[in-house]
Amino acid sequence: VLESAARLSPRDSVVLRQLAQAALLAGDRARARVAYEAALREDPDYAAVHVEYARLLSDDGLHAQAEAHVRTALELVPAYGEAALALAAILKRQGRVHEAVNVLADFLSTEPYQLEALTLLGECLAEEGRRQEAETALRRVLKFDPDRLPALYILGLLYAETGRYREALEMWRRLVERAPEHELAARARSQAEVAASLGRIFDRRSS
Incomplete structure (x- = not known):
């Protein structure tokens, strides 16, 4: 249906965006890029397309191009939350964590309960070594959404790094219980094995 619509309206940026989204769902990233580029040729001020295309480019390792698109989106719509989140993620991927x-x-000064942003903030603060601030951000996330998997995983890492192995294991247990087939569950199981071993060693030394 979308293919037919695109043929009938080849200059319709909304249809081209939908075509790009469908291509992504089908795993055809090259086709999605072509459709996003076509949509932006027809409507260079389509902020949502800039953000979606930026995410695609960043996933493909083209971070500088991705950053340019997401900054364009923010110039078009300064209060665009999705664009701010995308920019933060792209900066983090480039190592520009601060x-x-x-x-x-x-x-977050205007959207203090945006949990995706709080989770990403916790992850970035942890990378900067600001563990207490990271823990505060992640515990706030879990207060409002106890099942948020990335927050459980990262908080577990923070606890393990500071020798709080029982608390780390509890975070990862909750994660695995909630989503046993998720990619993070496999990583949590692996981390839990190491933390459990370290915890036993620590307990023996303390006794």
Whole structure:
């Protein structure tokens, strides 16, 4: 249906965006890129397309191009939350973690309960070594959404890094219980094995 619509309206940026989204769902990233580029040729001010295309580019390792698109989206719509989140994620992927923290702090000053942003902030703060602030952000996430998997996983890592192995194991147990088939569950199981071993060693030394 979308293919037919695109043929009938080859200059319709909305249809081209939908075609790109369908291509992504089908795993055809090259086709999605072509459709997003066509949509932006027809409507360079389509902020949502800039953000979606930026995510695709960043996933493909083209972070500089992705950043340019998401900054364009923010110029078009300064209060665009999805664009701010995308920018922070792209900056983090480039190792520009402090810049990502600043973007997220600005965003959260107006949207303090945006849990995806809080989770990403916790992850960035942890990377900066600001463990207490990271823990505060992640515990706040879990207060409002006890099942948020990335927050459970990252908080477990924070606990393990500071020798709080029982608390780390509890975070990962909750994660695995809630989503046993999720990619993070496999990583949590692996981390839990290491943490359990370290915890036993620590207990023996303390006794």
